[in-house]
Amino acid sequence: xxxxxxxxxxxxxxxxxxxxxxxxxxxxxxxxxxxxxxxxxxxxxxxxxxxxxxxxxxxxxxxxxxxxxxxxxxxxxxxxxxxxxxxxxxxxxxxxxxxxxxxxxxxxxxxxxxxxxxxxxxxxxxxxxxxxxxxxxxxxxxxxxxxxxxxxxxxxxxxxxxxxxxxxxxxxxxxxxxxxxxxxxxxxxxxxxxxxxxxxxxxxx
Amino acid sequence: xxxxxxxxxxxxxxxxxxxxxxxxxxxxxxxxxxxxxxxxxxxxxxxxxxxxxxxxxxxxxxxxxxxxxxxxxxxxxxxxxxxxxxxxxxxxxxxxxxxxxxxxxxxxxxxxxxxxxxxxxxxxxxxxxxxxxxxxxxxxxxxxxxxxxxxxxxxxxxxxxxxxxxxxxxxxxxxxxxxxxxxxxxxxxxxxxxxxxxxxxxxxxxxxxxxxxxxxxxxxxxxxxxxxxxxxxxxxxxxxxxxxxxxxxxxxxxxxxxxxxx
Numbered sequence: 103x104x105x106x107x108x109x110x111x112x113x114x115x116x117x118x119x120x121x122x123x124x125x126x127x128x129x130x131x132x133x134x135x136x137x138x139x140x141x142x143x144x145x146x147x148x149x150x151x152x153x154x155x156x157x158x159x160x161x162x163x164x165x166x167x168x169x170x171x172x173x174x175x176x177x178x179x180x181x182x183x184x185x186x187x188x189x190x191x192x193x194x195x196x197x198x199x200x201x202x203x204x205x206x207x208x209x210x211x212x213x214x215x216x217x218x219x220x221x222x223x224x225x226x227x228x229x230x231x232x233x234x235x236x237x238x239x240x241x242x243x244x245x246x247x248x249x250x251x252x253x254x255x256x257x258x259x260x261x262x263x264x265x266x267x268x269x270x271x272x273x274x275x276x277x278x279x280x281x282x283x284x285x286x287x288x289x290x291x292x293x294x295x296x297x298x299x300x301x302x303x304x305x306x307x
Numbered sequence: 308x309x310x311x312x313x314x315x316x317x318x319x320x321x322x323x324x325x326x327x328x329x330x331x332x333x334x335x336x337x338x339x340x341x342x343x344x345x346x347x348x349x350x351x352x353x354x355x356x357x358x359x360x361x362x363x364x365x366x367x368x369x370x371x372x373x374x375x376x377x378x379x380x381x382x383x384x385x386x387x388x389x390x391x392x393x394x395x396x397x398x399x400x401x402x403x404x405x406x407x408x409x410x411x412x413x414x415x416x417x418x419x420x421x422x423x424x425x426x427x428x429x430x431x432x433x434x435x436x437x438x439x440x441x442x443x444x445x446x447x448x449x450x451x452x453x454x455x456x457x458x459x460x461x462x463x464x465x466x467x468x469x470x471x472x473x474x475x476x477x478x479x480x481x482x483x484x485x486x487x488x489x490x491x492x493x494x495x496x497x498x499x500x501x502x503x504x505x506x507x508x509x510x511x512x513x514x515x516x517x518x519x520x521x522x523x524x525x526x527x528x529x530x531x532x533x534x535x536x537x538x539x540x541x542x543x544x545x546x547x548x549x550x551x552x553x554x555x556x557x558x559x560x561x562x563x564x565x566x567x568x569x
Contacts, residue, residue: 106389107349108427115349130459135531138459139524140517142466143474147513149467150474151506156499157492167506174510185464189471192440192447195381195432196388199345255392261400261417265392279499286503287510295511 107198118204129180145182169243172213183210212246233289240284334450357426364433
């Protein structure tokens with residue numbers, strides 16, 4: 103899901119950077135000092151969770167879980183996921199520097215969107231209902247991310263359009279797995295610690 | 308925290324027997340120069356000039372004191388992710404045909420474009436890893452704060468850095484206990500549900516841990532201010548290094564313009 107330096111055109115890079123700054127500012131505004139330890143620890147756990155490789159047939163995929171991050175953190179998912187991307191670029195060499203803005207928008211944007219749309223639904227009703235909405239939210243976020251990646255490639259040049267289409271098709275199994283996993287994770291969290299979610303009373307927002 | 312990904316026992320910081328040239332430089336200057344370098348290299352188009360940039364990055368790696376092979380291996384891992392898109396490019400870009408596979412024409416233009424992306428991506432990420440990635444993560448946080456990054460974002464980053472290792476260990480403990488109970492991953496509902504519960508459990512434990520952290524911090528009078536333990540100072544060596552980098556970048560830009568005119 104990471105785009106590297108050199109592939110995108112300058113207007114796309116600039117647009118991504120501007121949007122990312124806006125998203126980070128918005129996220130930080132919704133993040134009082136009291137919440138920073140929780141956001142930091144959750145950001146770290148999403149970082150670790152993204153290293154889990156889930157088997158699928160003979161191959162395996164690694165998780166992104168941006169939808170789950172959005173459901174739990176709300177707007178704060180934007181800076182939290184941005185930090186993860188920054189650390190990945192700097193210390194692991196994944197992604198790049200000038201594309202950091204675009205990557206943040208592509209991954210954190212859908213996370214926040216999923217949080218805004220499904221956040222309340224996940225926290226309401228029985229754990230099972232919450233889990234179903236959570237699964238939909240998780241799948242939704244990763245689907246939007248894939249589309250956004252394809253879109254930013256296509257905006258940069260027509261030569262990328264076939265690649266962009268392939269990226270989307272190749273990610274359909276990932277979307278399904280992310281949805282199943284997010285749903286299961288939310289089912290457990292709803293039963294054990296219902297106040298985890300952004301939409302719940304006394305939780306985030 | 309680097310070993311999170313590789314499972315190796317030591318982070319990739321440049322503390323060897325030889326005191327590395329880069330790690331003694333001012334972290335703020337390193338971050339600023341890296342950003343300028345990245346923006347410049349992304350703006351370059353000529354393949355010869357980009358090769359020059361990659362050589363410059365290699366030289367940075369050589370003086371950074373980072374383990375040569377390991378860093379290059381990490382760079383190659385990134386190439387593994389993008390190789391698919393790059394291979395497709397010659398077939399999707401219009402231009403002079405080079406050869407054809409199953410009726411699809413590969414073009415020279417597409418090949419050049421793919422090479423250009425590969426060179427740019429590698430040159431930039433190598434410079435990022437050597438100039439910024441060779442810092443202690445905490446130093447990077449302090450340097451970013453000194454460069455006027457919002458305080459809360461730096462706090463968030465420092466917390467993330469601090470707890471990645473802790474949570475990684477927690478994850479491994481949970482995996483061990485799953486293994487003890489006979490869990491074997493496969494392509495089935497049971498696996499996905501178990502992984503989902505694993506992630507859910509990690510989140511629950513994370514939030515409970517953060518409650519304890521907040522209580523401990525409040526107890527010690529945390530006010531949200533970042534306390535800098537060391538003051539950064541720009542020395543003559545820093546200025547010389549920045550000057551040399553700027554000169555090298557100017558040379559790259561000049562070469563680009565000269566080749567474009569030719």
